[in-house]
Amino acid sequence: MPRIKLTLAYDGTDYSGFQLQPRDRTVQGELERALGRIFDQPPRVHGSGRTDSGVHAMGQVAHFDCPDDKAHVPWQRSLNSLLPDDVCVLKAEVVDDDFHSRFSARGKVYEYVLWTKYEFCLPHRRRFVWDCGPVDFDAMEEAAQVLLGEHDFSAFQNVGTVVNSTVRTITEISRHPGVNEHEVVWRFKANSFLKQMVRNLMGCLVACGRGRLGPDDVRRILASKDRSEAPPTAPPQGLTLISVFYPDYL
Template identity: 40%
Template sequence: MVRYKAIISYDGTNFSGFQRQPNGRTVQSELEKTLSKMASQSIEVHASGRTDAGVHAIGQVIHFDFPHERPLERMRFGLDTQTPEDIACRSVEIVADDFHARYLATGKTYEFRVDIGKPRSPFRRYYASYFPYPIDVEKIQQALPDLLGTHDFTSFCASGSSIEDHVRTIDEASLTVSSDGDELIFTFSGNGFLYKMIRILVGTLLKIGNDRMPVDAIPGIIAGKDRNLAGPTAHPEGLYLKEVRY
């Protein structure tokens, strides 16, 4: 068996998330279907982590064991073109047998896009969350540094997660505005993120930008370790898994 690592991107709109499940179309099952056909035997795919229904990936990382070595570009091309058109394969490489897409990930970057235009762009309806209310970008930018560093992010973790250690380190938390002024682009990098953490962070930051929460609210929310202190969970269609680091 040869272990391959691949960087894939997908439009999450028509998927019930990444992870295989009995009902519903998922990215994992489409990848496994294609690879199993290519290998003429059952292949299992492991990702850096799941993504929820509607969430997109620009640089999701997977690994899988293939029964024989295949030229890299042929493997990439097969994965790219034999999967449905909402999945693309950006690159493929052979890795050591002990590489693991999930356990060895040391960092991830997510992007979150918010359409603030009026009206909502028909082109962004599946690719950005919509926020048609007054927004003070500078207030959000003032609040973002409070997220940096190592904290217990319990307040930004959705219930239903079985992970007990809620301490994570955020290295980058930034916000830019698109050149036409109609889109906010949040970027978050860290050593890992809790269940729905990015979406709760964005929901909270939009509340700050909308003046419904003080600009210095973040440290108190973190210290309180209570999900009820943070803002709502932003919609999945704005979220992109951009990069996974090893």
């Protein structure tokens, strides 16, 4: 059975994340519903990871297996004609049978967008930014240096997922211009992320940008391995999964 790899974009505002939920609307559920209109029995879709409720994607990866007689379906065009407007297939390709969207992944990039003006937030940007107000970028960048490299990120993992190890390696935390003068984009790249880890890191960096924490506090929080020592989780709407890396692309 040919294995089809999908690269997806979606506005996560009206979804309870990517992964199937018994009673909630999810991206995986919409994909399987669309495939059910092509197959007699819809295949199971496997994602590279579960994005949280309200989190967006520009490069989520998923795969499914299809019968030989369906291998030449124009998947991108067909699925986009069946999916809701807030989900889009950017690319569809046949891959080797041993490819797995989750287990073959070797790294991910997320971006988090902050709105930094107090007086207002543009209505059409509210679904995609954290309206946090002014922050000290230099203080945030200094604190971010503490988080680079290999660490046990237990203090930045929310409960809900069992993992073999909480050690991860962050190779990039960088600041970039947003789509307008009031927005700033923070990019996070790592070999893997724990549950809500990027949102927790962003919450910590914003606390630094507000003068509530400094680099020594971040070191202390890391060393504590205690989630209760870290600041609250940043809201979901500012976060987007940008890309997932696989061995051929490293």
